[in-house]
Amino acid sequence: xxxxxxxxxxxxxxxxxxxxxxxxxxxxxxxxxxxxxxxxxxxxxxxxxxxxxxxxxxxxxxxxxxxxxxxxxxxxxxxxxxxxxxxxxxxxxxxxxxxxxxxxxxxxxxxxxxxxxxxxxxxxxxxxxxxxxxxxxxxxxxxxxxxxxxxxxxxxxxxxxxxxxxxxxxxxxxxxxxxxxxxxxxxxxxxxxxxxxxxxxxxxxxxxxxxxxxxxxxxxxxxxxxxxxxxxxxxxxxxxxxxxxxxxxxxxxxxxxxxxxxxxxxxxxxxxxxxxxxxxxxxxxxxxxxxxxxxxxxxxxxxxxxxxxxxxxxxxxxxxxxxxxxxxxxxxxxxxxxxxxxxxxxxxxxxxxxxxxxxxxxxxxxxxxxxxxxxxxxxxxxxxxxxxxxxxxxxxxxxxxxxxxxxxxxxxxxxxxxxxxxxxxxxxxxxxxxxxxxxxxxxxxxxxxxxxxxxxxxxxxxxxxxxxxxxxxxxxxxxxxxxxxxx
Amino acid sequence: xxxxxxxxxxxxxxxxxxxxxxxxxxxxxxxxxxxxxxxxxxxxxxxxxxxxxxxxxxxxxxxxxxxxxxxxxxxxxxxxxxxxxxxxxxxxxxxxxxxxxxxxxxxxxxxxxxxxxxxxxxxxxxxxxxxxxxxxxxxxxxxxxxxxxxxxxxxxxxxxxxxxxxxxxxxxxxxxxxxxxxxxxxxxxxxxxxxxxxxxxxxxxxxxxxxxxxxxxxxxxxxxxxxxxxxxxxxxxxxxxxxxxxxxxxxxxxxxxxxxxxxxxxxxxxxxxxxxxxxxxxxxxxxxxxxxxxxxxxxxxxxx
Numbered sequence: 001x002x003x004x005x006x007x008x009x010x011x012x013x014x015x016x017x018x019x020x021x022x023x024x025x026x027x028x029x030x031x032x033x034x035x036x037x038x039x040x041x042x043x044x045x046x047x048x049x050x051x052x053x054x055x056x057x058x059x060x061x062x063x064x065x066x067x068x069x070x071x072x073x074x075x076x077x078x079x080x081x082x083x084x085x086x087x088x089x090x091x092x093x094x095x096x097x098x099x100x101x102x103x104x105x106x107x108x109x110x111x112x113x114x115x116x117x118x119x120x121x122x123x124x125x126x127x128x129x130x131x132x133x134x135x136x137x138x139x140x141x142x143x144x145x146x147x148x149x150x151x152x153x154x155x156x157x158x159x160x161x162x163x164x165x166x167x168x169x170x171x172x173x174x175x176x177x178x179x180x181x182x183x184x185x186x187x188x189x190x191x192x193x194x195x196x197x198x199x200x201x202x203x204x205x206x207x208x209x210x211x212x213x214x215x216x217x218x219x220x221x222x223x224x225x226x227x228x229x230x231x232x233x234x235x236x237x238x239x240x241x242x243x244x245x246x247x248x249x250x251x252x253x254x255x256x257x258x259x260x261x262x263x264x265x266x267x268x269x270x271x272x273x274x275x276x277x278x279x280x281x282x283x284x285x286x287x288x289x290x291x292x293x294x295x296x297x298x299x300x301x302x303x304x305x306x307x308x309x310x311x312x313x314x315x316x317x318x319x320x321x322x323x324x325x326x327x328x329x330x331x332x333x334x335x336x337x338x339x340x341x342x343x344x345x346x347x348x349x350x351x352x353x354x355x356x357x358x359x360x361x362x363x364x365x366x367x368x369x370x371x372x373x374x375x376x377x378x379x380x381x382x383x384x385x386x387x388x389x390x391x392x393x394x395x396x397x398x399x400x401x402x403x404x405x406x407x408x409x410x411x412x413x414x415x416x417x418x419x420x421x422x423x424x425x426x427x428x429x430x431x432x433x434x435x436x437x438x439x440x441x442x443x444x445x446x447x448x449x450x451x452x453x454x455x456x457x458x459x460x461x462x463x464x465x466x467x468x469x470x471x472x473x474x475x476x477x478x479x480x481x482x483x484x485x486x487x
Numbered sequence: 488x489x490x491x492x493x494x495x496x497x498x499x500x501x502x503x504x505x506x507x508x509x510x511x512x513x514x515x516x517x518x519x520x521x522x523x524x525x526x527x528x529x530x531x532x533x534x535x536x537x538x539x540x541x542x543x544x545x546x547x548x549x550x551x552x553x554x555x556x557x558x559x560x561x562x563x564x565x566x567x568x569x570x571x572x573x574x575x576x577x578x579x580x581x582x583x584x585x586x587x588x589x590x591x592x593x594x595x596x597x598x599x600x601x602x603x604x605x606x607x608x609x610x611x612x613x614x615x616x617x618x619x620x621x622x623x624x625x626x627x628x629x630x631x632x633x634x635x636x637x638x639x640x641x642x643x644x645x646x647x648x649x650x651x652x653x654x655x656x657x658x659x660x661x662x663x664x665x666x667x668x669x670x671x672x673x674x675x676x677x678x679x680x681x682x683x684x685x686x687x688x689x690x691x692x693x694x695x696x697x698x699x700x701x702x703x704x705x706x707x708x709x710x711x712x713x714x715x716x717x718x719x720x721x722x723x724x725x726x727x728x729x730x731x732x733x734x735x736x737x738x739x740x741x742x743x744x745x746x747x748x749x750x751x752x753x754x755x756x757x758x759x760x761x762x763x764x765x766x767x768x769x770x771x772x773x774x775x776x777x778x779x780x781x782x783x784x785x786x787x788x789x790x791x
Binding site: 052125133176214223375413416 | 516524525529530569570642649737739751752753
C-alpha cells in the first residue's frame with residue numbers, strides 16, 4: 001500500500017510539472033513566454049562556412065549579419081555594408097555605422113570581415129571554398145573599409161557577399177561555431193540540447209526551435225499549444241484542415257522555390273526533344289496544384305520567378321494534352337507505352353506527387369516506374385547521372401548564375417549542377433552573353449528540365465502570435481520581430 | 488555453457504557486427520564528402536576532405552584504425568558535427584533505456600495478468616474478449632497508435648504533452664505506444680503457456696492436495712509457465728534497447744534509434760558504427776541476462 005502511495009505521489013508531481021511553462025527573464029527584467037517554433041528538420045550546423053541545409057541557412061541569417069542582402073527584385077542591397085566597384089576585379093566595401101557588436105560584446109570591424117572570408121577558403125570541409133576561390137586577397141584599410149581583389153572579373157561578386165560575419169578572435173581560436181555560434185544578428189545563441197534556444201537581442205524574447213519530424217504531430221502540438229508557429233513542410237490537406245480551426249491563423253504568400261523534373265539528356269530516348277515535349281504535355285499542373293499543393297502555388301516557367309530581375313514572364317506553360325503527347329512520342333519513333341524510371345526521395349509528399357504524375361502520364365502513353373530512394377542514395381544517383389527522370393526543388397536561388405551552373409555544357413558535376421548532362425551550343429552562347437531572356441526562352445523550348453511550380457509559402461500561428469508572415473524564399477527573418485501576447 | 492565460453496561468443500558476435508556494419512555502410516551508395524561539400528566543390532577540395540577524414544585509405548586499413556581506436560575506448564568523432572561520439576551516445580542512450588524500461592513495465596503489468604485471466608477463463612466469453620483486444624493491440628502500428636493517443640490524451644483531454652522531452656510526463660505516451668504492442672504479445676504468450684501447464688499432472692496433484700487455486704496458479708503453474716514469457720521479454724527488451732525508430736521519431740524522443748537513422752541519412756559512418764555497436768552490445772547483454780533468469784526460474788536448466 002505504501003508503495004502505491006509513493007507511486008501516486010510521483011504521478012501527481014509529474015502531472016503538475018506538466019502544466020508548468022518555463023519562463024525566461026530578459027535583461028530588462030521583463031518576463032516573456034518563450035515562442036516555440038516546430039521544424040521538420042533541425043539546423044545541422046550553425047557555422048556559416050559549412051552549413052548547406054535550408055534550416056541552418058535560415059537560422060544563420062538571424063544569428064549573423066552578412067555584408068549584403070537582396071531587395072524585392074533579388075538585386076543585391078546593402079545590409080552591413082555598402083560597396084563600390086573600383087575595377088572589374090576590385091570592390092571597396094564600407095561598413096555602415098553605427099553597427100551592432102557581436103553577441104560576445106566584441107565590436108565588428110573590417111578585420112572580422114577579412115577573417116571570415118579568409119576562413120572560408122582555408123577550411124577543409126567548407127562547401128563554399130570553390131564559390132570564393134576567385135578571391136585573390138582582401139586588404140583592410142581601416143576599421144570600416146576593406147577591398148576585395150579578385151583573380152577574374154565577376155559581375156555577380158557582390159551577390160556572393162552574403163556570408164554571416166564572424167569575430168576574428170574566435171576564428172583564430174578555432175571556436176566551434178557549428179555548436180556555439182557568435183554573430184551580430186538580431187538573435188543570439190543561448191543553448192542547444194534537444195531544442196535550439198535563441199534570445200532576441202533587442203528585448204530578450206526567447207525563441208525555441210525544436211525538431212518534430214512528423215507533420216501530423218507538428219499540427220497536434222500547435223493545436224495543443226505546445227508550439228506557437230509552423231512554417232511550410234505540411235501536406236496540403238493538413239493546411240486546409242488548419243484553415244478550418246479558429247484557434248490558429250494560416251498565412252500564405254507566393255513562393256520562389258522552383259520544383260521541376262530533371263531529365264537525363266544522354267539517355268537514348270530522352271535525348272529526343274519531342275519526347276521531352278511529350279512529357280511536358282503529359283503533366284496536368286493545375287490539377288496537381290489544386291489537389292496536393294497549398295494556396296499561392298504558381299505554375300513555373302524558369303528557375304527564377306517572373307518578379308526576379310532576370311525572370312521571364314512571357315514563358316507559356318505547357319498545357320496538359322495527352323493526345324498531343326502521344327502524337328509527339330510517335331513522331332519521335334518511340335513505341336508505346338514508353339517506359340521511364342522516375343527517381344524520388346522517400347518524402348511522403350514527393351512520393352504522392354510521383355504517384356499522381358504516374359497516373360497523369362498513363363493516358364499519354366508513358367508508363368512511369370517510381371523508385372523511391374533514401375536521400376543519400378537518391379542524390380548520389382542524381383549527381384552521377386544515374387537516372388532517367390528525377391524530381392527536385394531549387395531552394396533559395398537568388399542569382400541568375402544558376403542558369404549557367406545548371407545548363408552550361410561545362411557544368412556537369414562536379415563542375416556545376418548540370419546533372420542531366422544537357423549540351424546546347426546556342427544556350428551556352430546566350431549564357432555567356434548573360435542574355436537571361438534569351439537563355440530562359442531557349443531552356444523552356446529545349447526542356448532539359450520540365451518546369452512544375454513555385455510552391456506557395458505558408459505559416460500557421462497561434463492566435464497569440466503576431467508580426468510574422470511567410471516569405472517567398474521560406475526564410476524565417478520575421479523571428480526578429482515576432483511578438484506574442486500573454487495568455 | 489560456461490562463463491568463459493559465453494564471453495568468447497560475445498566477443499565473436501560483437502566483432503562480426505562491427506565488421507559487417509563497416510562493410511555494409513561503405514557498400515551503400517552515398518558519400519559523406521558529397522553530403523558535406525555538395526555538388527559545387529572542386530575535385531581538389533573533395534580529395535583534401537577525403538584524406539582529412541581518412542576515407543582515401545583502403546577499407547581494411549580504415550577498419551584496422553577504427554578497431555584500434557575502439558580498443559582504447561575512442562569511438563571517434565561525428566564527420567558532420569565534429570562532436571565526440573561518446574557525447575552523442577551519452578546524450579541519447581539513457582533516453583532510450585528509460586523509454587524501453589517503462590514500455591517493458593507497462594507491457595508486463597498489462598500483459599501477464601491479462602494472459603493469466605484469459606487462461607483461467609479459457610473458452611469463456613472473457614477469454615474471447617481478451618483475445619480480440621490483444622490481437623487488436625498487436626495489430627496497431629506505432630505510427631497510427633501514437634498520433635491517436637496524442638489526439639486523445641494531449642489535444643482533447645489536455646492531460647499529457649503531445650511530444651518532446653520537456654517534462655517528466657513526456658515519456659508516458661511513447662511508453663504506452665510501445666507497451667501496448669508488447670502487452671498484446673505477452674497476453675497471448677502467457678495464456679498459451681499457462682494453458683499447457685494447467686493440464687499437467689503436478690497441477691492436478693497440487694489441487695488434489697487441497698491447495699488454494701491462487702497458490703496453485705501463482706506458485707506452481709505461473710512459475711513453470713514463465714520460461715517462454717522470459718524469452719519474449721528478453722527479445723522485446725533487446726528490440727526496445729535497439730531504439731524504436733518510429734516511436735522515437737513520432738514523439739520527438741531523442742534516443743539511439745533516431746540518432747542511428749539520422750547518421751545513416753547523412754552517411755556519418757562513425758556515428759552509424761557506434762550506434763550499431765551499442766545496439767548489438769545491448770542485445771547480447773540482454774540475452775545473457777535472459778539466460779541467467781532462465782536458470783533462476785527453472786531448476787532443470789540450472790542443473791543441466
